[in-house]
Amino acid sequence: MPRPLALRLLEAAPLLLFLAVILLFGTQSAGFLTAANAAQILAQAAPTVIVAVGMTFVLLTAGVDLSVGALMFIGAGVAGHLAIAGYPLPVSIAVMVAIGVAGGGVNALLVSRFGLVPFVATLATLYIGRGLGRWITETRAMNLPESFLVIGASEPLGLPLPVWAAAAVAVAGQCVLSTTPFGRYLYALGADPEGARKAGLPTRRLIAAVYVISGACAGLGGLLALARLGAVSPRFGEFYEFDAITASVLGGTSLYGGRGRVLPDTVVGALLIKTIFSGLVSVQADPYLYPLITATIIFLAVAVDSARSRLAARLTRRVIRVDA
Amino acid sequence: MNAAVAMAGIQKAFGGVPVLRGITLEVAPGSILGLVGENGAGKSTLMNILGGNVQPDAGSISVGGQPFSPRTPADARTAGIAFVHQELTLFGNLTIAENLHLTRFPRRWGLPWIDRRASVRQAADLLARVGLSQRADMLVERLTAGERQLVEIARAIGAQARVLILDEPTTSLGAVERGRLLSLLRELQDAGLAIIFISHELSEVLQICDSVVVLRDGQVAGTGSASTFSVQSLVALMVGREVRQLYPPVRAPGNQEPLLEVRRLGEPSVAHEISLTLHRGEMLGVFGLMGAGRSELARMLFGLDRHTSGDVLLEGRPLSGGPAQRIRRGLAFVTEDRRQDGLCLEAPVADNMTLVHLAALTRTPLRLIDRAALRAEVARMSTDVRLTRAAPHLPAGRLSGGNQQKVILAKWLLRPPRVLILDEPTRGIDVGARGEIYELLHRLADTGTGVLVISSELEELTGICDRILVMRQGEIGGEFPRDRFVREDLLRAALPVRVSG
Numbered sequence: 161m162p163r164p165l166a167l168r169l170l171e172a173a174p175l176l177l178f179l180a181v182i183l184l185f186g187t188q189s190a191g192f193l194t195a196a197n198a199a200q201i202l203a204q205a206a207p208t209v210i211v212a213v214g215m216t217f218v219l220l221t222a223g224v225d226l227s228v229g230a231l232m233f234i235g236a237g238v239a240g241h242l243a244i245a246g247y248p249l250p251v252s253i254a255v256m257v258a259i260g261v262a263g264g265g266v267n268a269l270l271v272s273r274f275g276l277v278p279f280v281a282t283l284a285t286l287y288i289g290r291g292l293g294r295w296i297t298e299t300r301a302m303n304l305p306e307s308f309l310v311i312g313a314s315e316p317l318g319l320p321l322p323v324w325a326a327a328a329v330a331v332a333g334q335c336v337l338s339t340t341p342f343g344r345y346l347y348a349l350g351a352d353p354e355g356a357r358k359a360g361l362p363t364r365r366l367i368a369a370v371y372v373i374s375g376a377c378a379g380l381g382g383l384l385a386l387a388r389l390g391a392v393s394p395r396f397g398e399f400y401e402f403d404a405i406t407a408s409v410l411g412g413t414s415l416y417g418g419r420g421r422v423l424p425d426t427v428v429g430a431l432l433i434k435t436i437f438s439g440l441v442s443v444q445a446d447p448y449l450y451p452l453i454t455a456t457i458i459f460l461a462v463a464v465d466s467a468r469s470r471l472a473a474r475l476t477r478r479v480i481r482v483d484a
Numbered sequence: 485m486n487a488a489v490a491m492a493g494i495q496k497a498f499g500g501v502p503v504l505r506g507i508t509l510e511v512a513p514g515s516i517l518g519l520v521g522e523n524g525a526g527k528s529t530l531m532n533i534l535g536g537n538v539q540p541d542a543g544s545i546s547v548g549g550q551p552f553s554p555r556t557p558a559d560a561r562t563a564g565i566a567f568v569h570q571e572l573t574l575f576g577n578l579t580i581a582e583n584l585h586l587t588r589f590p591r592r593w594g595l596p597w598i599d600r601r602a603s604v605r606q607a608a609d610l611l612a613r614v615g616l617s618q619r620a621d622m623l624v625e626r627l628t629a630g631e632r633q634l635v636e637i638a639r640a641i642g643a644q645a646r647v648l649i650l651d652e653p654t655t656s657l658g659a660v661e662r663g664r665l666l667s668l669l670r671e672l673q674d675a676g677l678a679i680i681f682i683s684h685e686l687s688e689v690l691q692i693c694d695s696v697v698v699l700r701d702g703q704v705a706g707t708g709s710a711s712t713f714s715v716q717s718l719v720a721l722m723v724g725r726e727v728r729q730l731y732p733p734v735r736a737p738g739n740q741e742p743l744l745e746v747r748r749l750g751e752p753s754v755a756h757e758i759s760l761t762l763h764r765g766e767m768l769g770v771f772g773l774m775g776a777g778r779s780e781l782a783r784m785l786f787g788l789d790r791h792t793s794g795d796v797l798l799e800g801r802p803l804s805g806g807p808a809q810r811i812r813r814g815l816a817f818v819t820e821d822r823r824q825d826g827l828c829l830e831a832p833v834a835d836n837m838t839l840v841h842l843a844a845l846t847r848t849p850l851r852l853i854d855r856a857a858l859r860a861e862v863a864r865m866s867t868d869v870r871l872t873r874a875a876p877h878l879p880a881g882r883l884s885g886g887n888q889q890k891v892i893l894a895k896w897l898l899r900p901p902r903v904l905i906l907d908e909p910t911r912g913i914d915v916g917a918r919g920e921i922y923e924l925l926h927r928l929a930d931t932g933t934g935v936l937v938i939s940s941e942l943e944e945l946t947g948i949c950d951r952i953l954v955m956r957q958g959e960i961g962g963e964f965p966r967d968r969f970v971r972e973d974l975l976r977a978a979l980p981v982r983v984s985g
Contacts, residue, residue: 333599340596340598341596344582347577347578348577349576351576351577352573352575356575357570358557359573359587360557360588361586418575419577420575
């Protein structure tokens with residue numbers, strides 16, 4: 161049975177929307193359709209892409225991780241102190257990722273061991289993380305030494321290092337999801353947790369793993385964001401959780417679990433968001449419009465998601481008779 | 485020769501209530517054991533113990549002569565026990581091959597990646613063995629219920645199972661798939677598998693099993709070779725008393741006043757020019773094979789799915805809109821999947837029962853729920869549908885299938901509907917509860933309600949209906965008044981006709 165055109169169109173909606181946005185801003189602003197701007201957008205999107213990859217893993221299990229931005233903040237605070245104290249760069253990098261993993265481990269414990277609802281568990285770690293981060297940074301902005309900016313500034317093979325890092329994470333993420341048993345287990349778990357348990361899948365370990373992965377991605381994403389900004393402000397990492405969720409859902413990951421891909425879906429979603437905001441800047445849109453635009457994007461993402469699943473349900477209905 | 489499975493003195497109590505009181509049974513390799521009993525007799529608990537889902541309080545199990553005490557489903561699988569559950573456990577968002585290999589994906593050279601080509605190839609072999617002609621890389625959500633059942637069995641075969649437990653395997657199957665499944669079981673039996681077959685379809689049990697164990701109240705009520713039993717004697721053992729007539733006495737059909745009229749209903753690929761009339765006080769059956777479009781017809785009548793052509797009239801006035809509007813006009817619909825569509829499983833019985841007509845149980849001026857009236861109505865309906873032992877505060881999911889169905893009926897009958905549509909109303913329900921549901925439907929029809937019963941069981945329809953319509957391929961293939969109820973004729977009308985071109 162070939163997939164009907166309407167369904168394929170809806171499934172391609174993120175990509176079509178992406179093209180439309182590029183066309184729209186391209187015709188409105190001369191500087192928009194340039195290689196430099198494209199590289200700029202990619203570099204801006206890199207941290208979001210990485211965090212969103214981790215988020216996709218969590219969303220596949222019908223969970224959610226609201227703590228990613230806060231974990232980025234703690235990691236940045238600690239790494240900032242280390243960098244200022246003169247520790248070499250690799251130490252800061254390792255510490256940031258380790259903090260992400262540790263924070264993810266706390267989420268994993270709360271959700272898989274104590275059975276807390278992911279929304280509530282990660283909301284708690286979000287607040288704890290923000291509080292800890294403020295304590296570590298003493299609610300002051302920290303400016304990092306030059307050595308830290310190397311990550312953001314170096315451009316192997318013509319693209320900024322963060323872009324390569326994001327691409328590597330996305331490719332690795334998709335490989336894990338589509339070619340390893342672990343990845344396929346996540347889809348099974350997201351579709352039917354009780355069935356997954358009955359099938360003998362290690363459901364608790366799987367759930368724990370996605371939060372650890374999400375935490376690690378937050379650590380890595382935080383590192384790249386920090387390398388771009390060169391400073392830790394008290395609002396560092398804020399709203400990354402929403403960007404990541406929006407990117408995943410906009411790309412086609414279902415909030416109900418069991419459906420979604422990192423490549424191309426989540427990556428397209430993340431690039432779409434960043435392109436829109438970059439375009440708004442390039443046409444010098446009123447900054448007060450941004451929240452409205454964000455709201456529209458989220459609304460669109462969810463609307464497309466539900467339209468897609470409704471249509472899929474209708475179209476995969478059994479054919480009872482072959483009409484002449 | 486060692487028994488494939490031997491269970492001895494198995495006991496289990498839940499919260500102090502004994503469910504199994506010393507069960508002993510054996511099944512030999514290459515034989516099929518039928519396990520029958522009313523709902524709540526302990527069949528599921530017993531098999532859950534064998535499948536590692538539940539631990540027994542006392543007793544011993546051996547598999548192939550070795551002592552066996554599974555603590556998890558994985559232990560049971562390792563020992564070669566495969567369990568095909570009543571509710572299918574496949575993952576719709578994975579492919580057939582992925583479902584077949586879920587916990588043991590083939591890999592190559594010790595790499596962490598799945599060897600997808602090998603997986604698809606092995607899956608195709610298994611599908612060929614069970615006679616399913618679908619591609620192994622097809623998503624399971626695009627298969628029919630019958631096809632999924634075959635995939636489940638393919639999975640058991642692929643897991644090198646020595647013991648295959650099938651819990652109500654044929655309830656979701658049409659006559660043709662059912663036949664195919666039974667012949668597949670024979671093949672597996674010849675290949676040396678020990679099969680435990682749990683079913684309420686007693687004639688099927690007698691037809692396919694070598695021996696039968698009858699459970700009643702957690703004890704073995706009877707056991708022996710299948711040839712020593714008849715359906716009648718099995719039923720007698722199950723209920724522990726001489727069965728009264730399962731089907732209520734033939735009733736005088738209602739008057740011929742049309743109640744629900746369907747005129748040339750059509751929807752591309754689903755329904756073609758369906759016309760029918762349900763009369764006041766009539767019990768009208770709709771028979772058909774799986775996928776004949778019966779459930780789809782019911783959904784259209786209830787406003788759940790749309791139809792592109794034709795009209796539906798209730799008492800001469802057109803029926804339109806969604807379920808809410810149609811319920812207000814007096815329609816009620818008991819769906820085929822009571823766990824999925826019919827009940828809020830976590831919610832208490834009382835909440836489920838009053839869900840549809842909650843607005844009628846409110847007090848002016850603020851329209852707050854009148855708790856006293858609600859309790860009284862729940863008590864009245866519980867008596868009315870003979871819902872024994874089920875406390876109103878218990879979550880509906882904890883009830884047996886028969887009692888769940890009674891809760892659903894009570895929900896609709898709280899305010900008697902003009903038209904009641906039922907889709908497979910007794911699927912997976914024990915004999916005792918069935919009889920009570922049939923009686924209830926007859927009483928309802930006697931008050932003038934038109935009852936439309938969809939069923940795959942001919943016996944059920946011929947037992948309770950005044951008239952039967954047969955559907956095939958989305959259209960009405962025949963109409964049979966009570967004096968022409970001949971099983972062979974009805975079945976023949978249901979068989980698909982070749983579409984030319």
